[in-house]
Amino acid sequence: MNSDTIIHSRGLAKRFTSKGQDVQAVAGLDLDVARGELLAFLGPNGAGKSTSLRLLTTLLRPSAGTAAVAGCDILADPAGVRSRIGYVGQGTSGSFSQRVRDELLSQGAFYGLGRREAARRTDELIESLELGPIATRTVQQLSGGQKRRLDIALGLVHAPELLFLDEPSTGLDPQSRANLWEHILQLRRSHGTTVFLTTHYLEEADRYAERVMVMDRGQVIADDTADALKAGLAGDAVTIGFADPARAQDARAALSSAVGAEARQEEDDAGRPVLAVTVPDGAGRLPDIVRALDAAGLPPRSAAAVPPTLDDVFLALTGRSLREADLASEDAGDADTPTTHDTSTTHSTPNEKAGRP
Amino acid sequence: MSSIVNDSFNVLVRELRPVRRDPFSLIFSLLQPLVFLGLFTPLLIGQSGAPAAETLQWFVPGILVMIVLFGTGAVGSNLQYEMMTGAHERTLVAPIARSSLLVGRALKEVVPIAVQALVIVAIAFPFGFRAHPLGLAAGLVLLAVFGIGLGSLSYSLALATREHEWLFWGVQQMLIFPLLILSGMLLPLEDGPGWMRAVAAVNPLSHLVTAERALLGGELGAPVVWWGLLAAVAVAAVGLVVGIRSMRRS
Numbered sequence: 244m245n246s247d248t249i250i251h252s253r254g255l256a257k258r259f260t261s262k263g264q265d266v267q268a269v270a271g272l273d274l275d276v277a278r279g280e281l282l283a284f285l286g287p288n289g290a291g292k293s294t295s296l297r298l299l300t301t302l303l304r305p306s307a308g309t310a311a312v313a314g315c316d317i318l319a320d321p322a323g324v325r326s327r328i329g330y331v332g333q334g335t336s337g338s339f340s341q342r343v344r345d346e347l348l349s350q351g352a353f354y355g356l357g358r359r360e361a362a363r364r365t366d367e368l369i370e371s372l373e374l375g376p377i378a379t380r381t382v383q384q385l386s387g388g389q390k391r392r393l394d395i396a397l398g399l400v401h402a403p404e405l406l407f408l409d410e411p412s413t414g415l416d417p418q419s420r421a422n423l424w425e426h427i428l429q430l431r432r433s434h435g436t437t438v439f440l441t442t443h444y445l446e447e448a449d450r451y452a453e454r455v456m457v458m459d460r461g462q463v464i465a466d467d468t469a470d471a472l473k474a475g476l477a478g479d480a481v482t483i484g485f486a487d488p489a490r491a492q493d494a495r496a497a498l499s500s501a502v503g504a505e506a507r508q509e510e511d512d513a514g515r516p517v518l519a520v521t522v523p524d525g526a527g528r529l530p531d532i533v534r535a536l537d538a539a540g541l542p543p544r545s546a547a548a549v550p551p552t553l554d555d556v557f558l559a560l561t562g563r564s565l566r567e568a569d570l571a572s573e574d575a576g577d578a579d580t581p582t583t584h585d586t587s588t589t590h591s592t593p594n595e596k597a598g599r600p
Numbered sequence: 601m602s603s604i605v606n607d608s609f610n611v612l613v614r615e616l617r618p619v620r621r622d623p624f625s626l627i628f629s630l631l632q633p634l635v636f637l638g639l640f641t642p643l644l645i646g647q648s649g650a651p652a653a654e655t656l657q658w659f660v661p662g663i664l665v666m667i668v669l670f671g672t673g674a675v676g677s678n679l680q681y682e683m684m685t686g687a688h689e690r691t692l693v694a695p696i697a698r699s700s701l702l703v704g705r706a707l708k709e710v711v712p713i714a715v716q717a718l719v720i721v722a723i724a725f726p727f728g729f730r731a732h733p734l735g736l737a738a739g740l741v742l743l744a745v746f747g748i749g750l751g752s753l754s755y756s757l758a759l760a761t762r763e764h765e766w767l768f769w770g771v772q773q774m775l776i777f778p779l780l781i782l783s784g785m786l787l788p789l790e791d792g793p794g795w796m797r798a799v800a801a802v803n804p805l806s807h808l809v810t811a812e813r814a815l816l817g818g819e820l821g822a823p824v825v826w827w828g829l830l831a832a833v834a835v836a837a838v839g840l841v842v843g844i845r846s847m848r849r850s
Contacts, residue, residue, distance in 0.1 A: 334686020
């Protein structure tokens with residue numbers, strides 16, 4: 244491990260018993276994160292994202308494996324890890340009975356800042372996270388977005404070199420979410436903080452994370468930039484429309500041979516016949532495809548190539564869409580993450596804590 | 601060790617912040633003891649035929665112990681709430697000793713106990729209740745020591761029952777009411793059956809009540825005071841040991 248590596252783990256695993264069943268929450272995590280990276284764990288509920296974070300932040304003891312975080316071993320020197328990292332969990336970090344400013348001052352004291360230093364840092368964070376108007380309110384009185392901003396501020400009091408964020412934007416409305424991301428990105432620009440987050444929002448991982456680790460059933464199944472993952476695994480969704488089903492049927496063989504992949508006959512949203520096929524660089528190949536169909540006397544009515552999403556990547560990797568995987572884990576009563584999703588504007592209260600047996 | 605002292609102090613300061621911001625919350629939680637004081641005293645007077653002042657002299661020390669029992673016995677629910685929201689988890693990731701999260705909280709109990717006890721003493725004053733000043737001071741110390749222990753046990757119960765709020769309150773109520781009645785706080789146990797007196801003899805609360813009666817009445821050197829002190833210290837020691845262990849394991 245060199246000095247530019249801020250997280251290094253080998254074979255990190257966690258198993259626990261839940262409702263009489265042996266669950267392998269994290270199955271052998273090998274991780275190397277360079278200083279300054281912004282990376283995201285993407286995966287459905289119950290994939291082991293939160294449990295992995297809780298292992299790395301010393302909240303849980305691993306069943307097997309080793310990890311060094313910010314230069315300290317998670318088992319031999321948990322206190323060293325804790326003093327160097329910031330952690331924003333899924334829940335609300337501030338106590339409901341405490342005032343916003345008071346919680347920040349207390350947090351500063353917990354991290355060993357003197358009174359003046361804690362007060363200075365508190366005021367700085369109140370300013371930069373726009374908590375000024377609510378600084379004397381109790382946490383109970385805050386909206387979901389305000390609570391989340393306080394959570395982030397609490398995680399930053401000691402200006403950590405590494406910040407863990409567990410589902411930072413779950414339960415926030417789109418505007419609060421965008422606002423939160425602005426703060427996170429600003430933080431990175433100004434301090435070079437390494438940011439490690441979990442999310443099950445595809446757009447979020449796609450748009451902000453420089454490196455995406457796709458997690459499923461306790462294992463990392465892909466690890467690259469979002470673009471590379473999409474280009475390498477999914478390909479563009481090419482859709483060719485036809486005037487009538489018979490013509491679409493006739494064109495199927497021609498299209499399949501033109502792209503070198505089996506085309507499926509489907510209907511679009513308006514019920515019109517289309518042929519669909521997923522191919523790498525579909526947009527670039529679209530002119531050739533149309534020409535080939537024309538030459539075969541089967542002119543298309545429409546042609547489109549839609550770039551893939553990370554959901555397509557997940558589908559290509561696991562055979563399930565993220566949404567299906569989420570629903571399946573909820574049916575199984577799994578609660579790696581709170582079950583409140585984007586529709587809720589208040590932050591959820593996690594009754595079942597992730598990875599806690 | 602110095603870091604545990606320092607960390608506990610920081611936790612104590614944090615726990616006291618809401619009290620400082622809203623001191624009247626301490627008065628609101630006096631409602632229950634005041635109901636007992638207001639509605640039970642006339643019954644006691646009616647039953648014994650003794651004058652109000654004399655009855656209060658017997659009853660007020662019990663009320664002070666009741667404040668500790670109800671107020672401090674319930675503080676675990678605050679921690680339980682923080683466990684459910686995520687605030688507790690946040691403090692577990694902070695570089696502070698686990699034990700300080702318990703010790704700082706337990707020490708905080710001293711403040712509400714002292715404030716509330718003095719308010720009750722002041723309310724009873726116009727009705728003829730008189731407390732020996734030194735005895736009152738010593739009595740407060742005894743209550744505080746006991747409160748630290750009981751608070752720790754309440755926090756331990758919260759840690760043990762985790763997110764099961766109903767379980768916390770179920771166990772808490774199941775323990776508190778028998779302890780209350782078997783302490784001779786509300787009605788004298790002298791006329792009760794032998795088995796009740798036998799249980800009361802091993803109930804630390806009954807020793808505490810007896811000691812408070814002696815102290816507030818000015819009998820500072822009475823042997824019952826020493827028994828009360830022993831009971832309070834024992835509860836504090838057991839509470840802290842159990843509490844620190846549960847917090848370290850959490």
